[in-house]
Amino acid sequence: MNRRPGPFAVLLIAACAIVLGSRAAASEVIAVPYGDSAMPPTETFYWQGQNSKAVLLLIPGGEGHLNLSPTQTDVRPEFYQTLKRLSAGAETDGTFDVVLFSNPAPLLYNPHAYPSSRASNDHLSRIASVIRFYKEKTGKPVWLMGHSNGAVSVTEYLRYEARLGQPRQIAGLIVSGARDVAYFDATPLNLPILFLHHRKDGCRDSPLASSIGNFQKVEALNRARTSFVIVETGSGESGSPCESGYHMYHDAGPEVAAALRMFMVQFSR
Numbered sequence: 101m102n103r104r105p106g107p108f109a110v111l112l113i114a115a116c117a118i119v120l121g122s123r124a125a126a127s128e129v130i131a132v133p134y135g136d137s138a139m140p141p142t143e144t145f146y147w148q149g150q151n152s153k154a155v156l157l158l159i160p161g162g163e164g165h166l167n168l169s170p171t172q173t174d175v176r177p178e179f180y181q182t183l184k185r186l187s188a189g190a191e192t193d194g195t196f197d198v199v200l201f202s203n204p205a206p207l208l209y210n211p212h213a214y215p216s217s218r219a220s221n222d223h224l225s226r227i228a229s230v231i232r233f234y235k236e237k238t239g240k241p242v243w244l245m246g247h248s249n250g251a252v253s254v255t256e257y258l259r260y261e262a263r264l265g266q267p268r269q270i271a272g273l274i275v276s277g278a279r280d281v282a283y284f285d286a287t288p289l290n291l292p293i294l295f296l297h298h299r300k301d302g303c304r305d306s307p308l309a310s311s312i313g314n315f316q317k318v319e320a321l322n323r324a325r326t327s328f329v330i331v332e333t334g335s336g337e338s339g340s341p342c343e344s345g346y347h348m349y350h351d352a353g354p355e356v357a358a359a360l361r362m363f364m365v366q367f368s369r
Contacts, residue, residue: 129168132233134226142226143168145175145200146234149187154241154271154368155197155234156360158183159227161248161277162343163206164218175200179247179348185357195361196243196368199234201227207249218252224260227253231269241271243364248306248347251278262287272367274360277301277347280310289322294363296356298331298349302341325367329359 126148131141145168158180160166166175175181186196203226207217217223231242246254254273261268272292275282295318297311312328319326334352337345349356 127173129170129172131170132230134229140204142204142230143202144230145172145180145202147184147187147198149195149197151195152187152197152238152240153195154243154364155199155238156183156186156243156245156274156364157199157201157227157230157234159201159244159246159250159253161246161250161279163208164201164203164223164249164253165206166200166202168202177348178350178353182349182353182356183360185353186361195365197234197238197240199230201230218249219256221260223253224257227257228260228269235269241368242269243272243274243368244270245274245276245360246278246282247276248303248342249279251275251282255282255284258287258289259285272364274363275311275314277303277306277349278311278314279305280307282314284314284318284321286321289318290324291322292325292363292367293318293322293327294360295326295328296331296359297328298334298346298352300334300336300346302336302345303347305342306347327363329363331355331359 128146130144130146132144133141143166145166180200183198187198203223207223231244235242244254244257246252254275268291270291274294274296276296277298295311295315297308299308301308315326315328331349331352333355334346334350337350339345341347344350
């Protein structure tokens with residue numbers, strides 16, 4: 101005979117559901133070995149999802165250096181918390197692991213010139229070593245995401261792989277708020293690529309028109325899915341338009357996380 105749970109049991113079940121639905125992802129700083137023992141490792145921050153299908157590896161913008169500490173258990177800036185949504189929270193079901201990449205030394209930044217440090221062999225081979233490390237650690241495919249200056253890193257990484265003649269190591273690519281010096285050459289592509297940009301992005305070095313131009317070029321070259329999402333929600337801030345506000349998806353976290361999840365889930369089965 102079926103019996104309905106009493107009031108106390110109902111409350112207990114509901115409380116457990118809330119706890120499980122909002123359970124924080126396991127998180128830690130992981131130093132990924134690089135080269136010989138004299139070379140500094142690549143510091144990464146890792147959020148582990150509960151039901152992960154894939155790993156999202158972010159190459160950040162700015163100088164690309166996050167000042168991580170070994171005992172750190174979270175990374176507080178809003179943009180990184182937006183990505184954390186993919187690994188924890190009821191709305192994502194912990195679908196992805198999320199990794200933040202921190203270059204050992206700040207990458208030189210000149211808003212009026214090509215940021216050549218993003219194309220250096222040291223930087224690109226570090227990205228490759230981190231991709232290999234997390235593929236082995238998790239047994240899952242790795243997606244590569246670059247935001248702002250980080251978009252330069254990921255487009256350069258595609259050329260780096262091609263120069264080495266290696267099989268493609270990544271499952272897909274996210275190009276977000278891209279610098280206008282990030283570019284794709286005429287090499288045919290065959291991997292899912294999502295372009296993401298805020299309609300009101302006020303950073304003069306990351307114009308929406310430049311991202312649209314890259315998207316149109318890639319759409320013609322790519323045999324796999326190429327999509328463009330223009331972020332509409334969010335708000336501005338009083339700081340630098342290249343370091344805050346719409347460029348960093350301020351107050352647009354739910355929309356950005358949903359767009360990333362919707363695209364990546366299709367190709368992470």
